[in-house]
Amino acid sequence: MRYKVWRSNNDKELHLLCGEGAGAFNALPTYIRQLGPWTGSKEGDVEQLRLPLRILLAEQGFVVLHCRVSRLQLEAPKVAGLHPANVDCPECKGTGQVDQHGGLRKKTCPRCGGRGWTRSSGR
Numbered sequence: 001m002r003y004k005v006w007r008s009n010n011d012k013e014l015h016l017l018c019g020e021g022a023g024a025f026n027a028l029p030t031y032i033r034q035l036g037p038w039t040g041s042k043e044g045d046v047e048q049l050r051l052p053l054r055i056l057l058a059e060q061g062f063v064v065l066h067c068r069v070s071r072l073q074l075e076a077p078k079v080a081g082l083h084p085a086n087v088d089c090p091e092c093k094g095t096g097q098v099d100q101h102g103g104l105r106k107k108t109c110p111r112c113g114g115r116g117w118t119r120s121s122g123r
């Protein structure tokens, strides 16, 4: 499913997000359409939308946003790669061991189990 963004000619900071196509636009409540006239703006995949927007769109069929164009953030930031990268364990800095008793002894890092890395949460 695709989404489309409309921008009000009356208020340049008023944006409307709804499904793509004349059908979705015509299904909007009258009071929303009267906030226009609307000029078509960007469009994209609903899948790419940030989650709160996607939920609102699914529930209401549209989302009205009031903010500067430059601050309009519709899509979730791209996550690098499909798989989360492994990162150095923040606890032991990748060594797999942590200081014990103020550095007198070493012990296996409890956070990563001595591997020295953890799976990145990805975001």
Ligand SMILES: [Zn+2]
Residues within 6 Å of the ligand: 089, 090, 091, 092, 093, 094, 096, 097, 109, 110, 111, 112, 113, 114, 115, 116, 117
């Ligand atoms: Zn560790």
